[in-house]
Amino acid sequence: MWRSERLAAAAARIEVELDAAWAALSAEAGEGFTDAELAELVLAEPNRHEWRIVDAALARSVCPECGAQPGAGPRGCPPCDRADGFRFAAREIDRPGVPAGNEHAIRVASAVARTRDRYSPRARAGYELLLPDLIEGALPTTAEAQAVKARINRLSPEQCDRVRSIEELTEREERTAP
Ligand SMILES: [Zn+2]
Structure with missing residues (x-):
């Protein structure tokens, strides 16, 4: 289903992190809340929670x-x-040792990858090709992102x-250059 094994691993890692964030919140909330009730509380105030908790709450809710x-x-x-808009009210805390804004980039790219049918082939290619590097702590400069x-x-939607990687994208361009 995913375009590459690296992206599959990145997507799986995000799912594990969402589940871990949710498990920590559930433990903190204690007995007496169903997942649906807890999700409703989180989604009422997304700005009070880290984005993984908000995305985990969305995953435990039904439109x-x-x-x-x-x-x-x-x-x-x-x-x-509405939900796709307000998920971005959640908190983003950069991990130690990564460029500022890395966490925001991961969040946006993972939101696109996890709801990829809502995006055009071009948009999802851009975010999905970058996601594995972002998770490893990289953050492309504006110039690098524009080059990608x-x-x-220049590609067709198909x-x-x-396309499976940024390297493939670059090689392809070099092959077809005049
Ligand atoms: Zn809906």
């Missing part, structure tokens, strides 16, 4: 309109569009969904 996880349903589903984007823009 009243479309039945998907809120924020993962089709574009144009009002509760999903420019290369992706090629965007097939």
Whole structure:
């Protein structure tokens, strides 16, 4: 399903982190809350929680309109569009030793990867190709990110969904250069 083993590993790691964040919150809340009740409390005040907890709460909720996880349903589903917007109110705390803004980039890229059907092939290629490096603590400069984007823009939608890595993107460009 994922375009590369690296991305599959990155996506799996995010899922593990979301589950761990949720388990810690549940332990802190103590007995007496169902997951659904706890999720409702978190989503009422996303700005009070770290983003993994908010995304874990979304994963434990159901959109009243479309039945998907809120924020993962089709574009144009009002509760999903709202949920996708307010997830970004959550807190982002950079890990020690990474460039400032790395955590924000991970959060955005992982949100796209986890709800990839809401995005165009170009948009999801851009974020999914970067996600494994972001998780390893890298953060592309604006120029580097623009170069990746420019290369992706020269691909067809089908090629965007097939490209597996930034290296492949670069090699491809060198092969086809005049
Ligand atoms: Zn929905």
